[in-house]
Structure formats: C-alpha cells, structure tokens
Amino acid sequence: MIGQKDKSWINTFQKMIRRSYSSQECAAIWQKYQDVFSPNYQSLMPPRYAVSDIFAIEKTLATKEAQLNLLNPGKAKNHYRLHFYTLEPHYLDDYFPVLGNLNLRVIDQIQFPLNVKGTQVFIKSFTITAAESQCASFSILRCRLLNMIRAVLNKKVENDRLNSLLILSGLLWQEIDVLRAYRNYYLQLAYKVTQDSFHNALISNPDVASYLFKYFEARFRPTLEWEDSLLREEQALFPLRIKLLEKIEVVSDINHDRILRTLFNLIDATVRSNFHVRRDLNDFFIAFKINSLGIIDMPGPRPQNEIYVHAVDMEGIHLRGGKISRGGIRWSNRIDDFRTEILGLMQTQMSKNVLIIPQGAKGGFIVKQECGDACYRATGKSAYITFIQGLLDLTDNYVQxxxxxxxxxxxxxxxxxxxxVAADKGTAQFSDIANSVAAEYNYWLADAFASGGTKGYNHKQLGITARGAWESVKRHFRELGKDIQQQPFTVIGIGSMDGDVFGNGMLLSKYTRLLAAISGEHIFIDPQPSDSQNSFVERKRLFESAGSSWDDYNRQIISEGGGVFRRDDKNIIVSDVLKKWLGIRYKKVDGETLIRYLLKAQVELLWLGGIGTYIKSSAETHIDAGDRSNDSVRIDATELNSQVVGEGANLGFTQKARMEYALSGGRINTDAIDNSAGVDISDHEVNLKILLMRLYKKNKISDYQKLFNSLTEQTCQSVLSNNYKQTLCLSMEQLRSDTHLAAYMQLADYLEASNYLDRKAESFVRTKALMARQSQILSRPELAVLMVASKMYLSEQMLKQSDFLKAEYFEHYLLAYFPEQITENYKDDILTHPLAKQIKATCISNKIINQAGALFLQLPPEYENNLLNCSLCYLTFDQVIEADSLRLQIFELDNKIQTKLQYRVLQVIEKTLLDFCRWALINTKEIIPSEDTIDCYKMYFKEYQRQFQKDLIKDETYTAQIKTYIQAGINQTLAEKISFIESIENFPFLVTLTAETEQAFTHILLMHQDTNKFLGLDQVYSYLNE
Structure with missing residues (x-):
C-alpha cells in the first residue's frame, strides 16, 4: 500500500511539473528534483505544493536568500502551511516570536532537510491558524502576511504585538508601522502610558486601529482628486472623523478610550508626512511633522512644531521654536526619553538664539541596535543620514x-x-554628511545647511564655545577683583582634554591651576599643581592628541596625593593630602563617592565642559534632574563651595540649582548665556554662506571658500563681543533690579501673559515666593531668563510690523552684522539678503536690551503701544551722543578700574538715553534715526558740549566729579564727556524749543540756564535725583 501511494504521489508530481514548466525546462527540473522529496514530505504535502516549493527553492538557490510561502493542504479550512526556505538550519526561536506577534497559533512544525544536487536546502514548515478572530481568510491575507513576515525577518520593521493588526484588521506592514511610529512618539511625550497599554488599546479595538490609519491615509495620500484641501475635508476627512469618533465612543475601557483619542489627536495635529513618498522604497522609514500647539495636554514647554523620524533601527526628533530656527543634532543615548533631553536642550537653545537670527531648535536621534564599537559608529552614521533625509523630506526648497x-x-x-542644522554631542564629524544629503535634494542652502564640516567653521579648532564662556568667567572674576589672565586661580572641571569645550577652556589662561577633573570614565586629581607650566603643557599635549583621555596624563608631574582613577573603581586609596583637602575620613572610597567630594571642594572655579547634570537644587529629586547616568554622583547646590561657575556645557545644573547657588552668593549665569558662542558663530557662518553663494551665482566672486575663510577671525571677534555684552547686561540688570524689583516682577507677569515667558518651564519665581526669600532679590539666572524673554519680545514686535524694518535707517545695523571686508564691496547684495529683516530685528533687540536692560519694555500703561517709537528714539540718541564710542572706551578699562565704577559710568549713559525717550513719549514726539535727524541733533549736541566746557570751570560740583573719575583711572576726556552726558536730560526739550522759536540753540540754552537759576530749579532737580 505504501509503495503504491509513493508511486501515485511521484506520478502526480511529474504531471504537475509538466503543467508548470515549459517542455525545455521540464526535463531538467524533473531530473533535478525527482529524488529530492522524502517519504515523510510526501506523506504531509500534496504534489502540487511540492511544485510551489520548487519555485521557492530555485529562488533560494539563485539569490542565496531565504524565501517563504503560504500553502493550504486542504485538511482544515483555516489551517495553512507556512514554509520557510533557507540554506542554513534555523531554530524555532528564530520564528516563534514572529508568528506569535502576528497572532498566529502554531499547530505543529516540521523541518524537511533536502539535498538538491549536493546543496543542502531546509524547509521549515509550520501548520498555523489564527489565535483569535481574523478579519479575512488566509487566502485573502496571503500576500500581506508573507510580506509582513519577510519584512520582519529582513529587519525592515519591528517585531512586536502591533503586527497582529494584520490578521485582526487587514492592515499592511507599512500601515501598521505608521501606528507604531505614533506609538513611539506618544511614549516620548512623558504621558503615563506603557507600551503594553498602547498595544492593548489597538489590538482590543482593531476596527478603531483600521479607521485611525484610514484617517491618516485620507489626510496625506497625494491625489489629484483631493488636491483642493476643502474638497479633501468635505469628501474624506469630515466623514472619517465622524465615523472614527463613533467607533471610539463604543470602546468600553476608559484607558483604551484615552489612548485612542490621543492617537487621533496626534494624527490630527500632524501637518506633513513622508509616508507616501517612502512606503515602497527599500529604505522605508516614516517622518511626520507635528504642530505641537495642536496636541491636547502636551507637557510644556511646547515647540512651535516638531519632526519625528521613525525607522526600524533608529528614532529621532527635531524640535523648533519658530519657523526660522536652528540648532545642533545630538546622538542621544537616552532610549526611553530622548525627546525630554532634546526638549531641555531646545529650551536652552531658545535662550542662546536671542543672539542670532533664527529661533532655537534642537534635534536628536537614538540607535536601537546594540553591537560593537565599529558597528555602532556605522549604525549611528546611517541613523544620522536617515534622520537628515526625514527632515529634508518635510522641508520645502527654493527653486529659481x-x-x-x-x-x-x-x-x-x-x-x-x-x-x-549643526553638530552636537556625537555628531561633530557629521556636518559634511548632512551637506552631502542636502546636495542630493538640491537643497537651496547647499553647504550652509549644516554648519561646520570641512567647508565651515571648525568649533574645536577655533575654540569658540570655550572662548565665549570664558568671557563669562573673566567677568565673574573681574567683579571679584581678580584678573585670571594674569593671576593664578584654582579649577575643578567636568570633562576631558580631548573635548572641545573643556579642552579649549583649560588652555585659555596659563594661570589655570587645575586641581581635578571628572570625565565619563576617569577622575583626574592634582591637588597641589606646581607653579611651573608643566601641567599647562601636558594639558595642551592631551588636547592635541586625538582620542586622548585622563589616563594618558603624565603621572610624573602630578603632585603628591593625586592620580588618575576610574569612575567605576570600587576601592580608591585616599591619600593624606586628599583627606586634608576634601575632608575625607575614610582610607578608601569608591569613584562615585570621590566625585561627590570633589564637587563639594573649596575651589575658585567650577568649569563645566562635559556631558551630564551634576548639580540639582536641594528641593529637587534626582528624577527631576533628568539624567539617570549621574544620579549616583550628583550633589545639591547648597553643598557647592566654588566661587564661580562657568557653564561651557549644557545642562550641568538644573535651573533651580543655579538659582539656589546664586542666591547663596555663588556667581553663575546660565548655560544658554555662557556657551552661546558656538551657536552664534554657526549662525554667522550660515548667513555668510547664503550671501557668498548668491555672490558666486552672480559671478561677483570666484573663490567662495577662500573669501569665507579670510573672514574667520573677524567673525570670531564679533561673536565674542556678543558674549561680552550679554554678560555685561546681566551685571547691569543685577544693579537695576536691586532698586526696581517690583518693575522687574511686573515685566515678568507681562511677558508671561504674552507667552514669551514660561514661568513653570523656566522655574521663574512668582512674587509671593520672592517675598518669602531671605534676600528679596532676583538671582542672576532668573535675570538671564527675563533678559532672553525681553529680547524675544522686542524682536517679535519689530517683525510683526511688516514695514517697520524696511526703513533705510536700519541698514546700518544689517551692514554692521557682516565683516567690513564684505560690507565695503557688496552693500547692495547684503541689503537683499533673504534674512535681512530677521538680522536687523535680532541686532537691534540685542543692542537695546543689552544696553538699556529688560525694563526698556516696561512703559507706562498709557504708552505701552509706543514701544517701537521708543526704540527708534533710543537708537537716534544712541548715535547722537556717540554712545558706542563711549562704551568701547569704558570696556577698555577692564582690570584697570573697579567694575563698580565702570557699571556706574555705563548707567549714566543709559539713564540719559532713557530720559530722552521718556521725554519723547510724554511729549508725543516721534524721533527716528534718519540721517537728517541725527545730523541735526548732533550739531546741537556739540554746541551744548562746547558751552558746557566753558561753564565747567565755574561749577565746583562738576569739577569735583571729573576729578573723582580721573583719580579712579578714567582719562580726562572721557571723564568730561560722562559728566556732560550726566547733566543733559533737558537736551531734547532745548532742541525742540530751538526749532519752534527759530532762535539760536546757544541763546535758548543760556535762557534756560538763567531761568533755572532764577527759579532755583537746579536745586530742586538735585533733590529729586537724590
């Protein structure tokens, strides 16, 4: 009987081959396969499916790639055979997770090893059925199912429970991946939802899942039928929206309901997607752009929009604070909460970017694959390319x-x-890659798309971020009466010498005495560095050695009691020197404990140049700090004993920690203030490149790169000047806030109400809490937040008035932004720069707030709509009295006179300018900085000054004031000019009176002086000022 059955099977098999192949192929196939299929195979599989297997085996042999097939032997209606064809044997655990996540139940399995002309081929055969109800039969779902399994095995899509939606709702694997992308984005939003909860909500309600995708499809499928958005809304979106809400309404589980509604909201808030561009490509991935303001209950702070990029091996997010915004792209290692990390950095970037034209943005991506270092770097590079492609897919382009x-x-x-975009942690060498991707898109910014790279400014070579932060450090110490470029000072740092910010920073002064440094792997300690330059030279050697670490430091020059240790060391012997210096009572400590002692050490400067949040406030938990990797070494701000903090790196302190440290007497700004130079120079680079590209296309320049390179040092000096002036502004704000605290709090309320200050996100104090402080003052970090918000507000007000910045008298500020070499030769091209308006607004808002302070915005209620007129008036008189020249002369007195006197003299200038503005407001005078207006006022100003100098010798008060200035170190010319400016609050009134009476200015001036003396008004003014 058995032999007869075998013979019957083989006869039928031969007939099936004849039917399936041409006469020419038939003999060869029969010859090849007549003895291949074993009796075991023949007993389980009908001959017609053996022919199907041959097709798959032939393809496997030809391509050397695994194949698969779905067969129905016909024994049971819903039982199918799933065959995998490979050249190597595979274990069950290679397949079971895939089948289980597809909602398939395996009834049995068997492996058929075959010998095809000496080549081993394996058929892994599973009898399968659906574990739960399926939306259609396997015969209908066959192609979708095979494509899904193929995609999972080829690692084109993740293997998780969402794949069961293919069986439950009929969705294709790419369509399910859309829901998966929203799931991953949803989980990054810090909602209290787990991945399993999300899966349960969709799998328990497959009909809703199907309609969610249909809604996504209707929103983003490109079709001529719905090219009219109103038609798309009427014919597709509105009916689907109603249907979807009806489907969700009958969901019984409240948690499922909440998740499904949020998912619906996320799709509705999506404004672009590349799904239909990428769905059939081999490098399939999904990117969608979301209007963050449209997401219900999104935790703050909210970006204006964000792009999320999702692929099987990576995820990424790009957050933007405005339409024109920029920031670096970070390779993050925070798999579970990388958006939280990027959001914090974007918030910092928003503060930094008040110095530059675009608003703040930040991007970051993660790599899901775990492998060795070389593989990891290659995967990271691939992930970065995918991320950049996702961003550019959803970004418009300029063509002609x-x-x-x-x-x-x-x-x-x-x-x-x-x-x-720009470089950040992990992507320092990727700018050229980004620009090459942009070139593939013919993106209009060309190599201005990604700053840095071989054709841009190399931040590490320029040391620009560290140099900018060093301006902050120098100012802190100058206010303490110390010149750190000429006097030794002690430092503990976070970072290593091979790093950009830390390494450059520790080479900016030969008087740096580095006592200790903490990197990601090592702890360096040199408790008593010698006065020789050996340590400086050794640090320089490490800086210039690529990939160096503290472990490479020459132990021979480390002072007694010091050394280099690993952070993860369990037993570090504590020397007597360390015990005395750090107050350690133990003979041995572990690396983490030693780091905490170092952070608490008495030192002049704590220099932050590495990754990690090391300081929190005493009121915060480690979870609040948002940096799990440093939970075991972090200390409270109240435990810090450094005099000054320089934040060359981001997020070293929480904002609450900065405030707590500053209120206890520590000198600190914010990371956004200190390390803004990197952002600033990148923006200069981009705007320069945009201009130079336009010149090149017009054949006005031939060597674009040579000209760009020649402007480097001028650009660096412009950037460092911004750092200098911004830190000066904070010092001036501290002085002003001491006497005008209520006004600052009113301004904070106004900016909060106007959505320019997020009090919660910025941890900005409320009035009630301020009154409860032991010292009722605003800390420097809080004033930094207020300064940034004020600059944003002023800049936005200018940009909102479409014609405001078109006036010719603003060209001066646009031209001043670019190096002189450019402005001398290409003025007309600069004036037509695509970002001319934004550059003007940024430069003007920075100038006004840096000089006059945030209270410039605090106009009386009846004049609050006159801010722009007040700005024009300020800019006019700023030029009339040649205030910029005076300020430069005062800046040159750094380390020559006391900072208190410098600030006092600067306050004189600003008080006079604000007095002029106040007079113009009260008298409803619109004074604009046109050339004619400035020339007119300048003429009268010089007349006034000549008369003042004539009268000077008669006035003992002014003579004594000038003498005091000169004795303090101010030269006589500057002393006289400042004394003069201090006494001319009536100048605009006198000019107006001159114009209205058509009398000589000198005549009006003398009459005014005589009247004041006769009525005793000079004495009254003196009392009022006091």
Missing part, C-alpha cells in the same frame, strides 16, 4: 526663487523652506 515642495507631500502648514 520659488518655494517648491517634495512631490508626494501633502501639507497643512505654510511654506517652510528654512532648515539649518
């Missing part, structure tokens, strides 16, 4: 000065052609 969108992208937002 017209905005173009990538074909296949449906958009629900305005034109969006400006996207600029």
């Amino acid at each position: 000065d017209k905005v173009n969108r990538l074909p296949g992208i449906v958009s629900y937002d305005d034109h969006d052609p400006y996207l600029v």
Whole structure:
C-alpha cells in the first residue's frame, strides 16, 4: 500500500511539473528534483505544493536568500502551511516570536532537510491558524502576511504585538508601522502610558486601529482628486472623523478610550508626512511633522512644531521654536526619553538664539541596535543620514526663487523652506554628511545647511564655545577683583582634554591651576599643581592628541596625593593630602563617592565642559534632574563651595540649582548665556554662506571658500563681543533690579501673559515666593531668563510690523552684522539678503536690551503701544551722543578700574538715553534715526558740549566729579564727556524749543540756564535725583 501511494504521489508530481514548466525546462527540473522529496514530505504535502516549493527553492538557490510561502493542504479550512526556505538550519526561536506577534497559533512544525544536487536546502514548515478572530481568510491575507513576515525577518520593521493588526484588521506592514511610529512618539511625550497599554488599546479595538490609519491615509495620500484641501475635508476627512469618533465612543475601557483619542489627536495635529513618498522604497522609514500647539495636554514647554523620524533601527526628533530656527543634532543615548533631553536642550537653545537670527531648535536621534564599537559608529552614521533625509523630506526648497515642495507631500502648514542644522554631542564629524544629503535634494542652502564640516567653521579648532564662556568667567572674576589672565586661580572641571569645550577652556589662561577633573570614565586629581607650566603643557599635549583621555596624563608631574582613577573603581586609596583637602575620613572610597567630594571642594572655579547634570537644587529629586547616568554622583547646590561657575556645557545644573547657588552668593549665569558662542558663530557662518553663494551665482566672486575663510577671525571677534555684552547686561540688570524689583516682577507677569515667558518651564519665581526669600532679590539666572524673554519680545514686535524694518535707517545695523571686508564691496547684495529683516530685528533687540536692560519694555500703561517709537528714539540718541564710542572706551578699562565704577559710568549713559525717550513719549514726539535727524541733533549736541566746557570751570560740583573719575583711572576726556552726558536730560526739550522759536540753540540754552537759576530749579532737580 505504501509503495503504491509513493508511486501515485511521484506520478502526480511529474504531471504537475509538466503543467508548470515549459517542455525545455521540464526535463531538467524533473531530473533535478525527482529524488529530492522524502517519504515523510510526501506523506504531509500534496504534489502540487511540492511544485510551489520548487519555485521557492530555485529562488533560494539563485539569490542565496531565504524565501517563504503560504500553502493550504486542504485538511482544515483555516489551517495553512507556512514554509520557510533557507540554506542554513534555523531554530524555532528564530520564528516563534514572529508568528506569535502576528497572532498566529502554531499547530505543529516540521523541518524537511533536502539535498538538491549536493546543496543542502531546509524547509521549515509550520501548520498555523489564527489565535483569535481574523478579519479575512488566509487566502485573502496571503500576500500581506508573507510580506509582513519577510519584512520582519529582513529587519525592515519591528517585531512586536502591533503586527497582529494584520490578521485582526487587514492592515499592511507599512500601515501598521505608521501606528507604531505614533506609538513611539506618544511614549516620548512623558504621558503615563506603557507600551503594553498602547498595544492593548489597538489590538482590543482593531476596527478603531483600521479607521485611525484610514484617517491618516485620507489626510496625506497625494491625489489629484483631493488636491483642493476643502474638497479633501468635505469628501474624506469630515466623514472619517465622524465615523472614527463613533467607533471610539463604543470602546468600553476608559484607558483604551484615552489612548485612542490621543492617537487621533496626534494624527490630527500632524501637518506633513513622508509616508507616501517612502512606503515602497527599500529604505522605508516614516517622518511626520507635528504642530505641537495642536496636541491636547502636551507637557510644556511646547515647540512651535516638531519632526519625528521613525525607522526600524533608529528614532529621532527635531524640535523648533519658530519657523526660522536652528540648532545642533545630538546622538542621544537616552532610549526611553530622548525627546525630554532634546526638549531641555531646545529650551536652552531658545535662550542662546536671542543672539542670532533664527529661533532655537534642537534635534536628536537614538540607535536601537546594540553591537560593537565599529558597528555602532556605522549604525549611528546611517541613523544620522536617515534622520537628515526625514527632515529634508518635510522641508520645502527654493527653486529659481520659488518655494517648491517634495512631490508626494501633502501639507497643512505654510511654506517652510528654512532648515539649518549643526553638530552636537556625537555628531561633530557629521556636518559634511548632512551637506552631502542636502546636495542630493538640491537643497537651496547647499553647504550652509549644516554648519561646520570641512567647508565651515571648525568649533574645536577655533575654540569658540570655550572662548565665549570664558568671557563669562573673566567677568565673574573681574567683579571679584581678580584678573585670571594674569593671576593664578584654582579649577575643578567636568570633562576631558580631548573635548572641545573643556579642552579649549583649560588652555585659555596659563594661570589655570587645575586641581581635578571628572570625565565619563576617569577622575583626574592634582591637588597641589606646581607653579611651573608643566601641567599647562601636558594639558595642551592631551588636547592635541586625538582620542586622548585622563589616563594618558603624565603621572610624573602630578603632585603628591593625586592620580588618575576610574569612575567605576570600587576601592580608591585616599591619600593624606586628599583627606586634608576634601575632608575625607575614610582610607578608601569608591569613584562615585570621590566625585561627590570633589564637587563639594573649596575651589575658585567650577568649569563645566562635559556631558551630564551634576548639580540639582536641594528641593529637587534626582528624577527631576533628568539624567539617570549621574544620579549616583550628583550633589545639591547648597553643598557647592566654588566661587564661580562657568557653564561651557549644557545642562550641568538644573535651573533651580543655579538659582539656589546664586542666591547663596555663588556667581553663575546660565548655560544658554555662557556657551552661546558656538551657536552664534554657526549662525554667522550660515548667513555668510547664503550671501557668498548668491555672490558666486552672480559671478561677483570666484573663490567662495577662500573669501569665507579670510573672514574667520573677524567673525570670531564679533561673536565674542556678543558674549561680552550679554554678560555685561546681566551685571547691569543685577544693579537695576536691586532698586526696581517690583518693575522687574511686573515685566515678568507681562511677558508671561504674552507667552514669551514660561514661568513653570523656566522655574521663574512668582512674587509671593520672592517675598518669602531671605534676600528679596532676583538671582542672576532668573535675570538671564527675563533678559532672553525681553529680547524675544522686542524682536517679535519689530517683525510683526511688516514695514517697520524696511526703513533705510536700519541698514546700518544689517551692514554692521557682516565683516567690513564684505560690507565695503557688496552693500547692495547684503541689503537683499533673504534674512535681512530677521538680522536687523535680532541686532537691534540685542543692542537695546543689552544696553538699556529688560525694563526698556516696561512703559507706562498709557504708552505701552509706543514701544517701537521708543526704540527708534533710543537708537537716534544712541548715535547722537556717540554712545558706542563711549562704551568701547569704558570696556577698555577692564582690570584697570573697579567694575563698580565702570557699571556706574555705563548707567549714566543709559539713564540719559532713557530720559530722552521718556521725554519723547510724554511729549508725543516721534524721533527716528534718519540721517537728517541725527545730523541735526548732533550739531546741537556739540554746541551744548562746547558751552558746557566753558561753564565747567565755574561749577565746583562738576569739577569735583571729573576729578573723582580721573583719580579712579578714567582719562580726562572721557571723564568730561560722562559728566556732560550726566547733566543733559533737558537736551531734547532745548532742541525742540530751538526749532519752534527759530532762535539760536546757544541763546535758548543760556535762557534756560538763567531761568533755572532764577527759579532755583537746579536745586530742586538735585533733590529729586537724590
């Protein structure tokens, strides 16, 4: 009987081969396979499916790649055979997780080892059925199922429970991946939802899952039928929205309901997606752009929009504070909460970017694959490319000065052609990669897309971020009466010498006495460095050695009691020197304990140049700090004993920690203030490149790169000047806030109400809490927040008035932004720069707030709509009295006179300018900085000054004041000018009176002086000022 059955099977098999192959192929196939299939195989599989197996085996042999097939032997209606064809044997655990997540139940399994002309081929055969109800039969789902399994095995898509939606709802694997992308984004939003909860909500309600994708599809499928957005809304979106809400309404589980509604909201808040551009490509991934303001209950702070990029091996997020915004791209290692990390950095970036034209942005990506270092770096590079492609897929382009969108992208937002990125942690060498991707898109910014790289400014070579932060450090010490460029000072640092910010920073003064440093792997301690330059030279050697670490430091020059230890060391012997210095009572400590002692040590400067949040406030938990990797070494701000903190790196302190440290007498700004130079120079680079590219295309320059390189040092000096002036502003604000605290709090309330200050996100104090402070003052970090918000507000007010910045008298500020070499030769091209308006607004708002302070915005209620007129008036008189020249002369007195006197003299200038503005407001005078107006006022100003100098010798008060200035170190010319400016609050009134009476200015001036003397008004003014 058995032999007869075998013979019957083989006969049928031969007939099936004849039917399936041509006469030419038939003999060869029969010859090849007549003895391949074993009796065991023949007993289980009908001959017609053996022919199907041959097709798959032939393909496996030809491609050397695994194949699969779905067969129905017909024994049971819903039982199918799933075959995997490979050249190597595979274990069950290679397949079971895949089948289980597809909601498939395995009834049995068997492996058929075959010998095809000497080549081993393996058929892994599973009898399968659906574990739960399926939306359609396997015969209908066959292609979808095989494609899904193929995609999972080829690592094109993740293997998780969402894949069961194919069986439950009929969704394709790419369509399920859309829901998976939203799941991953959802989990990054810090909602209290687990991945399992999300899966349960969709798997328990497959009909809703199907309609969620249908809604996504209707929003973003490119079709001529729905090219009219109103038609798309009427015919597709509105009906689907109603249907979807009906489906969700009948969901019984409240948690499922909440998740499904949030998912619906996320899709509704999505304004662009590249799904239909990428769905059939080999490098399939998904990117979508979300209007963050449209997401219900999104935790703050909210970006204006964000792009999320999702692929099987990576995820990434790009957060933008405005339409024109820029910031670095970070390779994050925070798999579970990388958006939280990037959001914190974006918030810092928003503060930094008040110095530059775009608003703050920040991007970051993670690599999901775990492998060795070389593989990890290659995967990181690939992930970065995917991320940049995702961003550019959803960004418009300029083609022949017209905005173009990538074909296949449906958009629900305005034109969006400006996207600029920069390097950050882990991506320092990736700028050229980003620019090469941009070149593939023919992106209009070309190599200005990613700043840095071989054709841009190398931040580490320039040391620009550290040099900018050093301006903050020098100012702190100058106010303490110490010149750290000429006097020794002690430092403990976070970072290593191979790093950009830490390494450059520790080479900026030969008087740096580095006592200790903490990096990601090592602890360096040199408790009593010699006065020789040996340590400086050794630090320089490490800085110039690529990939160096503290472990490479020459132990021979480390002072007694010091050494280099690993952070993860369990037993570090504590020397007597360390015991005395750090107050350690133990003979041995572990690395983490030693780090905590070092952070608490008495030292002049704590220099932050590495990654990690090391200081929190005493009221915060380690969870609040948001940096799990440093939970075991972090200390409270109240335990810190350094005099000054320089935040060359981001997020070294929480904002509450900065405030607590500052209120206890520590000198600190914020990371956004200290390390803004890197951002600033990148912005200069981008704007310069945009200009130079336009000049090159017009054949006005031939060697674009040579000209760009020649401008480097001028650009660096411009950037460092911004750092100098911004830290000066904070010092001036501290002085002003001591006497005008209520006004600052009123301004904070106003900026909060106007959505320019997020009090919660910035931890900015409320009035009630301020009154409860032991010293009722605003800390320097809080004033930094207020300064940034004020600059944003003023800049936005200018940009909102479409014609305001078009006036010719603003050209001066635009031209001053670029190096002189450029402005001398290409003025007309600068004036037509695509970002001319933004550059003007940024430069003017920085100038006014840096000099006059945030209270410049605090106008009386009846004049609050006159801010821009007041700005014009300020800019006019700033030029009339040649205030910039005076300020430069005062800046040159750094370390020559006391900072208190410098600030006192600067206050004189600003008080006079604000008095002029106040007079113009009260008298409803619109004074604009036109050339004619400035020339007119300057003429009268010089007349006034000549008369003042004539009268000077008669006035003992002014003579004594000038003498005091000169004795303090101010030269006579400057002393006289400041004394003069201090006494001319009536100048605008006298000019107006001169114009209205048509009398000579000198005549009006003398009459005014005589009247004041006769009525005793000079004495009254003196009393009022006191």
